[in-house]
Amino acid sequence: MVVTRFAPSPTGYLHIGGLRTALFSYLWARKNSGKFVLRIEDTDKARNSAEATEAILKAFEWLGLEHDGEITYQSKRDDIYAKYIQQLLDEGKAYKCYMSREELDALREQQMANKERTKYNGKYRDFKGKAPEGVEPVIRIKAPLSGEIIVHDGVKGDVVFQAEDILDDFVIARADGSPTYNFVVAIDDALMGINEVIRGDDHLSNTPKQIVVYKALGFEIPTFYHVPMIHNAQGKKLSKRDGATDVMAYKEMGYLPEALLNFLVRLGWSHGDQEIFSIDEMKELFNPKDINKSASIYNTEKLDWLNAHYIKNTPNEKLVELLNDFGVVLMSHDKKEILLDALKERAKTLKELANMINEILQAPTSYDEKAVKKAFKGEPFPILEAFIIKLQDAQTLHLPSDYHHLMQELVDEMEIGFGKIGMPLRVALLGKMGGPNIDVIMAVIGKDETIKRVQNAIATNS
Secondary structure, three states: OOEEEEOOOOOOOOOHHHHHHHHHHHHHHHHOOOEEEEEEOOOOOOOOOHHHHHHHHHHHHHHOOOOOOOOEEHHHOHHHHHHHHHHHHHOOOEEEEOOOHHHHHHHHHHHHHOOOOOOOOOOOOOOOOOOOOOOOOEEEEOOOOOOEEEEEEOOOEEEEEEHHHHOOOOEEEOOOOOEOHHHHHHHHHHHOOOOEEEEEHHHHHHHHHHHHHHHHHOOOOOEEEEEOOEEOOOOOEOOOOOOOOOHHHHHHHOOOHHHHHHHHHOOOOOOOOOOOOOHHHHHHHOOHHHOOOOOEEOOHHHHHHHHHHHHHOOOHHHHHHHHHHHOOOOOOOOOHHHHHHHHOOOOOOHHHHHHHHHHHHOOOOOOOHHHHHHHOOOOHHHHHHHHHHHHHHOOOOOOHHHHHHHHHHHHHHHOOOHHHHHHHHHHHHHOOOOOOOHHHHHHHHOHHHHHHHHHHHHHHHO
């Protein structure tokens, strides 16, 4: 059975790159009817944030990435790590190192002066003498001094590391007894049955050390997939400005979870020329072996395009619910279907959709100067006043077509072009150019509000 995991450190927000590896891990587990587990790597007590942990969990809930079983917290597993540290000491596979910070710094300075790679020199690897007083030892694992460590990677192929070039006897427990990252990751993955590890390729340099731990403890080594990073359009590391922001900020900006997941799955993975993927299609088609070997490029326009697609195809009932988060309450509005059908074709985000709705439902408090000059040149006010009379005399005005017919009657009677009523009426209703069809706006706000706005525009601009 395939068992994958996502293991964030709660020292900051969940960013888009982390979410992508979580999605890949989730999809691969679901495709294989396996397990996807969530582990919070909170051993860094000085930098951990309860708010960051909460944000990670909220992001998973919003996106619908359900994990299997209870969440594992590394901070609650100290006894487990201590047990395996002692096992390695007892078996002679690890040892206590009494080198002081001053000694270690002096060693590194000498190595740098000699243009050598800085590393621990193994002074206490086979130490038999009396331990120096006043120094709390760290615990170091006995790493291989020569030979190769091969990472069998599902994305990159076999990656070969020369032991003498990359390894020294790295620390697995600090002087205060707290275990180090590469040690606890290997322990947890093994004990949790993680057999497929999908993560960013910034972790590739950690993998040989973790393999050393696996081998020392006799654990089975999982299959690794190291995913290339996400870059901005200039090919550089993402910044907050590019999109490397808190995942929940995407919700606040008005993106749908379906759109964000669809966007992420296409960053580094493809299935022919297909661009739109439902979550079920992702589960069916995704395979980490098909992940691109090169970095992906973050493209905001692509995300907006996908989000617009999903908004357009979201049922109005669901949109009404989602828009509540943006201060737009449409539940009891009798023209909400007309309103949403007209606007959701035009919106890239829910926030943008909410702004469009508010522009229609809220009477303009000011009028765009350029729009006024263009729309109100000539003699627009007699035309608008004639239209007010028609509105007042009309008995049944419900649908956009009812208002359109009324406008057409006026155009025919006054023998004018449609623009003569259309442009000034639009500015009167919205205070600007642009927006959906005028007949839609009038049908949504109703006869009385339409008359009121036109009268106010005449009074303000004549």
